[in-house]
């Protein structure tokens with residue numbers, strides 16, 4: 001998996017395709033809102049399985065009915081790389097089935 005840092009412009013271009021995601025402090029992040037605490041917990045478990053598959057792990061924060069995902073690439077010096085967007089796109093693809101918005 002490529003681990004070259006992405007430029008500010010590359011990040012901005014990619015974020016335009018990922019509504020709800022933002023870039024700050026060398027991380028990309030998004031907060032999902034779910035219908036219940038149990039649904040939020042199930043989303044965390046699903047994201048964790050994808051992260052194990054990709055061998056790329058975010059900081060996941062479980063709230064009452066929210067899941068906040070924040071990620072960058074440690075191997076590249078804690079900056080955003082293609083690996084982070086690969087994870088974001090995989091999570092975007094699975095989140096709707098959980099009723100996440």
Ligand SMILES: C[C@H](O)[C@H](O)[C@H]1CNC2=NC(N)=NC(=O)C2=N1
Pocket residue numbers: 055056057058071072073074075076
């Ligand atoms: C040894 C293991 O493959 C590496 O530490 C993986 C694990 N998960 C990771 N997660 C993230 N976010 N960045 C990494 O560089 C990374 N590297």
